[in-house]
Amino acid sequence: MEVMEQALEQTSSYRWHANGQSAFGEDLLSLYRKLDGLFLRLAGLYRAREYQFPTFISARELAKLDYFTSFPQIVTFPVCLDAGEDNLQAFSDGSPLDGDGQVRLTATAPVREVLTPAACYHLYIHLQGQRLDGPRHLTTRNTCFRRETHYLPLQRQWSFSMREIVCLGSAEEVKRFLESARERVARIFAQIKLPIDWKPATDPFFRPQRSAKYLVQRLDPVKTEMVFEDRLAIGSVNLHRNYFGEAFDIRRGDEAAFSGCVAFGLERWMFAFLSRFGPSAGDWPDLDTLRVL
Amino acid sequence: MSMEKRSEADVRESLRGWVCRTSGKLSPGQLRDDMPILENRLITSLQVMELILYLEQLRGAPVDVEKLRPGTFRDINAIYQSFFVSEN
Numbered sequence: 001m002e003v004m005e006q007a008l009e010q011t012s013s014y015r016w017h018a019n020g021q022s023a024f025g026e027d028l029l030s031l032y033r034k035l036d037g038l039f040l041r042l043a044g045l046y047r048a049r050e051y052q053f054p055t056f057i058s059a060r061e062l063a064k065l066d067y068f069t070s071f072p073q074i075v076t077f078p079v080c081l082d083a084g085e086d087n088l089q090a091f092s093d094g095s096p097l098d099g100d101g102q103v104r105l106t107a108t109a110p111v112r113e114v115l116t117p118a119a120c121y122h123l124y125i126h127l128q129g130q131r132l133d134g135p136r137h138l139t140t141r142n143t144c145f146r147r148e149t150h151y152l153p154l155q156r157q158w159s160f161s162m163r164e165i166v167c168l169g170s171a172e173e174v175k176r177f178l179e180s181a182r183e184r185v186a187r188i189f190a191q192i193k194l195p196i197d198w199k200p201a202t203d204p205f206f207r208p209q210r211s212a213k214y215l216v217q218r219l220d221p222v223k224t225e226m227v228f229e230d231r232l233a234i235g236s237v238n239l240h241r242n243y244f245g246e247a248f249d250i251r252r253g254d255e256a257a258f259s260g261c262v263a264f265g266l267e268r269w270m271f272a273f274l275s276r277f278g279p280s281a282g283d284w285p286d287l288d289t290l291r292v293l
Numbered sequence: 294m295s296m297e298k299r300s301e302a303d304v305r306e307s308l309r310g311w312v313c314r315t316s317g318k319l320s321p322g323q324l325r326d327d328m329p330i331l332e333n334r335l336i337t338s339l340q341v342m343e344l345i346l347y348l349e350q351l352r353g354a355p356v357d358v359e360k361l362r363p364g365t366f367r368d369i370n371a372i373y374q375s376f377f378v379s380e381n
Contacts, residue, residue, distance in 0.1 A: 171333075215358065216338040219366050220331040241334045 004271065007279045008153050020151030020158030022267060027281040032161070034287040035269050036141060039163045041292045042184055042262075043139035046177065048165055051140045053122035056113040061125045064247045067117070070213055073206050076115040076145040076158070082107035115145035120164040120261045124244040127168065132252045135169030135177070141266075154271035155232055161266040166259060168250060174239065174258040181262045182237050184292060185226065192285045194228070194276055201225040201236065228272040235264040304351065304377050308369050311347055315340050326369040341366065348376050 008014050013026035024032070043050070056078060062068065068075065081091055084107070091106040098104060116122070119142040127136070141163040148156055167177035182198070189196045200221045208214040217223065222241065225233035238261050244250065245257035252258070277284045299307075305326060313321045316335040330336060336344065344366070345356050356376065365375045 212338040212342045215361070216331060216341050219341070219361055219363055221363050241332065243334070246334075 004275045005153055007274070011279055014153075016153045018151070020148065020156070022154055022157060022160075028270065030281070031270055031273060031284070031287075032266055035264075035266055035273070036161075036163055038188065038287050038290060038292065039165070039264050040139065042181070042188075043137070043165045045184070045292065046137040046165065046167070046181075048137035048139040051123065051126065051138060053116070053119075053126070053140055053142055055116055055143065057116055057121055057125070059112050059114050062114055062117075062121065065121070065244075066213070067114075070203075070205055070211065071117065074117060074146045074148075074204065076117075076147055077111045078113055078115060079105070079111060080109045081105065082109050115159075116142045117144055117146055118164075118263075119144060119162040120166050120263070123164075123166050124168075124248045124250065124259070127250050128248040130250055132168060132250065132257055135167055135173040135252075137165065137167050137177070139163070139165045154267040154274075157267060160268075163264045163266060164261045166261040168245070168252065168257045168259045170252050170255075171241075171258045173252075174260040178237050178239060178260045178262070182224070185235070185237075185262065188290065188292065189226075191290055192287075194272060196234070196272075197227045197230065198224050198237075199227045199233075201233065228268075229275070232268055232272065233265075234268040234272050235262065237262050299351075301373070301377070305369060305373055307351060308372055311344070312336060312369070315343065324369070326373075329368055330372075331366055348372070352376055 008016065011028070013024055013028050015023040017023065040050070059068075081088060087107045091104075094104055094106070096104060119140050122142065123138050123140060141161060143159050144162045145159050147158060151157055165181060167174050169177075186196075186198075188194075201223045202208070202214055202217040202221075203223065205211040205214040205217075222239040224237045226235040226237075228234050240259045240261070242256040242258050244259045245252070245255075250257040250259075273284070309324050309326070310321055312330060312335060313319050313324055318335055324335075328335075331341070345358065349356050364371055366372055
């Protein structure tokens with residue numbers, strides 16, 4: 001893997017920021033778009049409706065998912081200065097940055113928003129209160145933010161892109177969707193010969209030993225990851241049961257809707273792709289002509 | 294110790310009663326012993342912790358959370374098998 005990181009360092013169209021962010025262009029950007037295009041073609045097979053959502057999510061909505069008690073270590077908040085003129089004056093009169101580049105904040109405005117931690121949350125909030133008369137398929141991509149203790153280029157980033165395909169419906173409808181999507185994704189791996197194992201996993205709960213949600217995920221596994229070369233999860237298939245349906249009052253028939261999603265980490269897919277096929281675009285399989293079926 | 298006096302039918306009835314009371318989604322009599330509990334989210338994750346405490350009380354012995362495996366809480370049958378059969 002270090003070989004891959006050295007290769008990235010020598011790629012002029014790529015730049016790694018040590019605070020967990022990547023900048024890239026040219027062939028790498030083209031790869032990013034082709035991968036996302038592949039996932040969109042997959043979403044198209046389910047006639048998934050595509051949505052684009054903002055960067056922020058209301059903290060009040062996320063609290064309905066116990067997000068802040070389950071994942072406090074991950075969450076990132078947008079912060080603004082308190083709008084009072086004296087406060088703004090004090091900020092601009094002082095030296096706004098210290099020698100380490102740390103901003104010397106004066107009073108801050110109340111924080112009511114969170115930077116998107118997972119793309120699909122927006123979809124459940126969007127459908128809040130709805131009654132579904134059939135299964136509903138949706139897809140969205142967003143930049144997601146997850147604070148980590150360490151970062152690695154394309155593999156573990158503070159901000160990264162996630163494409164998700166979601167199904168809401170009855171337990172049976174969601175189960176069928178997840179099984180079929182998993183088979184289709186497996187066929188993609190087989191066609192481009194990307195070595196992937198499917199492995200059961202749990203979400204990264206804070207203090208898992210004390211987390212009831214972690215315990216239940218262990219007792220009733222609902223997450224399966226696509227693991228590249230035994231060490232990097234580049235996507236996952238997740239069954240939420242009726243957790244989001246209950247939290248956001250989305251109903252299918254008389255009951256809280258079930259939901260499930262297939263999630264793709266785009267930068268991680270890029271990493272797996274580059275590790276497998278090398279940094280030169282001429283050696284890459286043609287994703288545009290790949291059949292998704 | 295107290296569980297030695299309890300019959301299987303009695304334990305199963307207590308378990309069904311607890312799940313129905315806690316869940317509020319089913320009345321006793323609607324819950325069959327082979328009905329999935331976690332899969333249907335009859336009880337929430339926090340209630341699973343309460344269930345573990347209840348099981349400890351019911352069988353008079355602690356539950357080692359580290360040793361719990363997928364399927365342990367699938368339904369009343371599985372709970373009975375896991376916590377009330379293997380005991381001496």
